[in-house]
Each structure stands twice: as C-alpha cells, then as structure tokens.
Amino acid sequence: MTETDAPLPPASHKRPLVVMRNVSKSFSSGTLALSDMSLTVQGGEFVSLLGPSGCGKSTALRIIAGLGDVSTGEIDWPSSRINSKGLPEGDISFVFQEPTLMPWQTVFGNVYLPLRLAGVSKAAARENIMTSLDMVGLKDFADAYPRELSGGMKMRVSIARALVTKPKLLLMDEPFAALDEITRQKLNDDVLRLWRETGITVIFVTHSVFESAYLSNRIVVMKARPGRVHADFPLSTSLDRGPLYRSSEEYRATCEKVSHSLMEAIGFPLADGMEMH
Amino acid sequence: MAALHEPGFVFRHRETLLRIAIPILVVVCLVLLWQVLVTATGVPQYILPGPGAVALALVKDWGTLSPALWVTTKITMSALALALVGGVGIAVFLVQSKWIETAFYPIAVILQVTPIVAIAPLILIYAPTTQVALLICAFLVAFFPILSNMVQGLKSVDHNLLNLFDLYGASRWQTLIYLKLPASLPYFMTGLRIGGGLSLIAAVVAEFAAGSAGAGSGLAFRLLEAQYRLNIPRLFAALILLSALGVVIFGITSFIAWLGLHRWHESSIRREN
Numbered sequence: 001m002t003e004t005d006a007p008l009p010p011a012s013h014k015r016p017l018v019v020m021r022n023v024s025k026s027f028s029s030g031t032l033a034l035s036d037m038s039l040t041v042q043g044g045e046f047v048s049l050l051g052p053s054g055c056g057k058s059t060a061l062r063i064i065a066g067l068g069d070v071s072t073g074e075i076d077w078p079s080s081r082i083n084s085k086g087l088p089e090g091d092i093s094f095v096f097q098e099p100t101l102m103p104w105q106t107v108f109g110n111v112y113l114p115l116r117l118a119g120v121s122k123a124a125a126r127e128n129i130m131t132s133l134d135m136v137g138l139k140d141f142a143d144a145y146p147r148e149l150s151g152g153m154k155m156r157v158s159i160a161r162a163l164v165t166k167p168k169l170l171l172m173d174e175p176f177a178a179l180d181e182i183t184r185q186k187l188n189d190d191v192l193r194l195w196r197e198t199g200i201t202v203i204f205v206t207h208s209v210f211e212s213a214y215l216s217n218r219i220v221v222m223k224a225r226p227g228r229v230h231a232d233f234p235l236s237t238s239l240d241r242g243p244l245y246r247s248s249e250e251y252r253a254t255c256e257k258v259s260h261s262l263m264e265a266i267g268f269p270l271a272d273g274m275e276m277h
Numbered sequence: 278m279a280a281l282h283e284p285g286f287v288f289r290h291r292e293t294l295l296r297i298a299i300p301i302l303v304v305v306c307l308v309l310l311w312q313v314l315v316t317a318t319g320v321p322q323y324i325l326p327g328p329g330a331v332a333l334a335l336v337k338d339w340g341t342l343s344p345a346l347w348v349t350t351k352i353t354m355s356a357l358a359l360a361l362v363g364g365v366g367i368a369v370f371l372v373q374s375k376w377i378e379t380a381f382y383p384i385a386v387i388l389q390v391t392p393i394v395a396i397a398p399l400i401l402i403y404a405p406t407t408q409v410a411l412l413i414c415a416f417l418v419a420f421f422p423i424l425s426n427m428v429q430g431l432k433s434v435d436h437n438l439l440n441l442f443d444l445y446g447a448s449r450w451q452t453l454i455y456l457k458l459p460a461s462l463p464y465f466m467t468g469l470r471i472g473g474g475l476s477l478i479a480a481v482v483a484e485f486a487a488g489s490a491g492a493g494s495g496l497a498f499r500l501l502e503a504q505y506r507l508n509i510p511r512l513f514a515a516l517i518l519l520s521a522l523g524v525v526i527f528g529i530t531s532f533i534a535w536l537g538l539h540r541w542h543e544s545s546i547r548r549e550n
C-alpha cells in the first residue's frame with residue numbers, strides 16, 4: 001500500500017509548504033470571513049477544505065495563494081522563494097471554480113500563459129506545454145479555441161495551465177462544482193493520478209463530503225460565520241484509489257465520519273434547517 | 278460535369294444567393310418606380326430628377342465630384358485614424374488609476390455631450406486652414422464612442438483572469454498587452470464601427486458649417502453648391518457618392534471587426550443549434 005508507481009520528489013516531501021498562524025480576514029464591508037485560522041500543510045499532502053457556503057474556505061485558499069492580505073495573523077511559505085512583494089514566486093498554481101480561459105487564445109496559448117508571463121519563449125515552452133496537455137489528455141486539442149470545448153475539457157485546460165510551471169502546490173477552488181457528476185468523477189480520478197504521478201501538494205476546496213473523502217488524505221472541516229477550522233481529519237495514506245474505492249468500507253466510514261463532523265459544523269440537527277440555507 | 282455541378286452549387290448556396298439577390302431586386306424595383314413616377318407626372322428636373330438624369334450627372338460631373346469625394350474620404354479616414362489612436366491611448370491612460378479617471382472622465386463626458394457642430398465656428402477660428410478645422414470636428418465626433426467603449430472594455434475584464442495574472446506575477450504592462458487589450462477587442466470593434474459612421478457624418482456637417490469653397494472643398498460643399506444652382510441631378514449624384522462612401526466605410530470596419538473576432542467571439546459566430 002505504501003509503494004507508488006512513480007517516486008515522489010523528496011525535496012517537497014514532509015516539509016511544511018504553507019503555514020497559517022491565527023489568520024483572520026475581514027472585508028471592507030465589515031464581514032469577518034475568517035477568524036483565527038491556523039493550518040500547516042506538509043509537502044505531498046492532499047488536503048480538502050470542506051465546509052458550508054460562507055465558511056471562508058475560498059478566502060483561506062486565496063490567502064494561501066497570496067491573493068489578498070490577511071487582517072491579523074501571519075502566513076508563511078517556508079519552502080518557497082519569496083519575491084519583493086512578500087509573495088511566493090512560481091511555486092503555487094491556482095485552479096478556479098470557472099475554467100478562466102482567455103477566449104481569444106487557443107488551448108496552447110492559454111496553457112502557455114504562465115510561462116509567457118515568466119518570459120519564456122514559445123519555442124522553449126513548447127515541450128512543457130505539450131507535456132502538460134498530455135497529462136490531462138488534451139494533446140490533440142492544442143489548436144482549438146475554448147468555445148469549441150466542453151465544460152470538462154475547459155477545466156482540463158485550466159489544470160494543464162496550472163501544471164505547466166511545475167508548481168509544488170496546487171490550489172483548487174471548487175474546480176468541478178459546475179460539472180455533471182460523470183465528468184466530475186472522471187476529473188477526480190485524473191487529479192488523483194496527477195497527484196500520484198507528480199508528487200504535487202494539493203489543497204482542494206469543496207462542499208462535497210464524497211469528493212473530499214474520495215480525493216484527500218486529510219480533510220479540514222470548516223465552520224461558518226465567522227469562518228474557522230472545526231475539525232481536522234488525517235485519513236489513511238492509501239494511494240490505491242480507483243473507481244472501486246467508492247464502494248469500499250474505508251470510503252463509507254470516511255464519508256460517515258466527515259458527514260457527522262460537517263453536520264456539527266453547520267449546527268445539525270436543526271429544527272430551523274431551512275433558515276440555514 | 279459542369280452542368281451537374283451547377284445546380285448543386287446554386288442549391289447549396291441558395292440562401293446566400295437569395296440574401297444578395299432580394300435586396301438588389303428591391304433596389305432595382307424602387308429605382309424603376311422612381312423613373313416611372315418622374316416620367317409619368319412630368320416633375321421638372323430642378324425639383325426631382327429621374328435616376329437616369331442623376332446617373333448622367335454622375336458621369337458628366339465626375340471631374341468636379343471626384344476631387345471632392347477624395348477630399349471627404351481623406352478627412353473622414355484621417356479623422357477616424359486619429360480618433361482610434363487617441364481614443365485607445367486615452368482610454369488606457371484613464372484606466373491606469375481610479376484617481377486619473379475621477380479627474381479626467383467628467384471632462385470627456387462634457388465634451389461628448391456638447392454638440393460638436395456648436396463648437397465648429399470656434400474651431401474654424403483657431404484652426405490654420407478649413408481642412409484642419411474639418412478634420413478636428415470629425416475627429417472629436419468619432420473619438421468619444423471609441424474612448425467610452427474602450428474604457429468600458431478595459432474595465433470589463435474577467436476578475437478571475439485578473440487574479441490569475443496577479444498570481445503569476447504579471448507586470449502592469451503584461452496585463453495590458455496580454456489581457457486587457459485583447460479582452461476589450463469586442464468593445465473596440467463596436468467603437469470602430471460607430472466611429473467610422475460618425476466621422477463621415479461629422480465631416481459632412483462640419484463642412485456645411487464651415488462653408489468652404491474652391492479647389493479644396495469636399496462633397497458637402499459640392500452638394501450645397503449644386504443646391505444653390507438648382508443643379509438637382511448633381512446634388513443627387515453627390516448624395517449617392519456620400520452614401521457609397523458610407524457603405525464602403527461600414528464594409529471595411531465590419532470586415533476588420535470580423536477579422537479580429539470571428540475565431541473566438543460570440544458576436545461573430547453563427548449559432549449552431
């Protein structure tokens with residue numbers, strides 16, 4: 001169970017990549033989005049941030065990405081080069097809820113973007129781009145425009161773009177929430193495979209218990225108003241998750257455990273359950 | 278073989294052919310009706326000439342009309358070109374910071390809502406030549422739609438894409454070149470099409486106001502001149518040249534918009550359902 005197909009890069013393994021200490025974040029509207037959140041993510045982990053809407057999981061992810069300041073507390077990226085703005089450089093990629101592609105660029109042009117911004121020439125970037133596209137199974141669509149692709153394919157382009165810089169940390173903000181269940185399961189399997197093959201660290205924001213139980217080896221359940229950590233579950237490090245895992249006892253037990261925790265977090269059982277929504 | 282191909286071609290493109298043939302047919306009918314009415318009622322030529330007389334004037338007066346057409350074309354095109362450069366440049370400048378926009382945008386709006394024809398007499402005083410005055414008027418009119426569309430476009434960039442550019446440490450310049458300008462291309466094209474039409478209108482109206490004369494005058498002056506002389510066929514001929522110029526400008530700007538957008542933007546893509 002502990003052996004994997006590809007060796008994991010030792011450099012990023014078992015070292016903290018992100019350390020959040022007592023981070024709070026309030027917006028100019030006065031909303032306290034995140035209150036006193038501490039979280040350390042180790043290299044090689046697949047962490048899911050799970051919680052109801054308004055629990056600050058996306059805000060936390062943006063802070064980890066360096067998009068937006070913290071109000072109090074601190075955030076550190078111990079294994080990254082920090083640039084003049086105090087942000088980590090080149091080690092972090094983000095996959096948004098929407099594919100966020102430039103419609104005027106081809107698939108190739110979209111995946112090229114991070115390298116282009118880093119000043120890499122198209123010729124030098126070509127191999128990396130094609131490798132990334134191959135990883136998500138879109139090698140033959142390099143010249144297509146985003147409008148010609150399905151929702152799932154657009155999401156794959158977005159993932160290929162995130163991988164093209166060979167980041168240590170991949171942040172995903174409910175990336176498959178808008179997709180149908182079948183496409184979503186396929187993409188889940190793809191993300192797991194990429195995680196296994198590249199040894200990348202993933203922080204995955206979701207509101208689906210099943211998705212988090214299927215993907216992660218650690219689930220952080222969050223609570224709303226204000227957003228904070230409710231529970232932190234280390235899961236078995238089993239990497240042998242394929243479609244069969246969905247019907248395993250281990251998966252069922254994880255789902256149950258996490259569901260209970262999530263219910264606690266949203267204050268279940270609720271007589272006023274309707275009001276919560 | 279050719280005979281077999283022929284009906285196939287017509288059949289496959291019958292919708293396109295009809296789309297071209299029907300408007301032509303309608304125009305031909307209207308022109309014929311015009312001729313018939315003129316002949317039947319015996320309206321004198323100095324009130325309403327028939328299409329035949331107009332066509333004759335177009336040929337006979339080509340020596341007078343063609344330099345005027347060239348002048349008007351030159352003014353319209355230079356005004357549009359200046360408006361494009363100025364509109365895009367100032368729009369980029371305006372969106373650089375909230376403060377710049379707060380400071381300057383109201384001025385732009387005041388200039389925009391002021392009817393330019395009302396400024397024309399002033400411009401005529403300050404401009405070194407009438408040609409330059411006409412150019413300035415046409416420029417001012419074409420400039421604002423391009424400016425306001427560009428400002429709108431530059432500000433309507435997808436926030437997620439802006440976040441993405443921030444995340445990858447894009448410089449202000451890179452964000453402008455790779456994101457903001459391409460993203461505002463559809464808005465630019467709208468501005469271009471509106472600006473193209475307006476610059477011709479402004480070139481004509483300004484010339485009416487300026488009342489220029491002599492060798493350097495444009496079609497608008499020739500039109501007025503023909504009216505004073507009750508040379509109505511020539512007036513119609515000038516009018517036809519003006520509308521032809523308008524059609525050409527519309528065609529060119531639409532074609533440029535199509536070139537820039539057809540591969541990716543919804544406005545240029547045929548719906549497939």
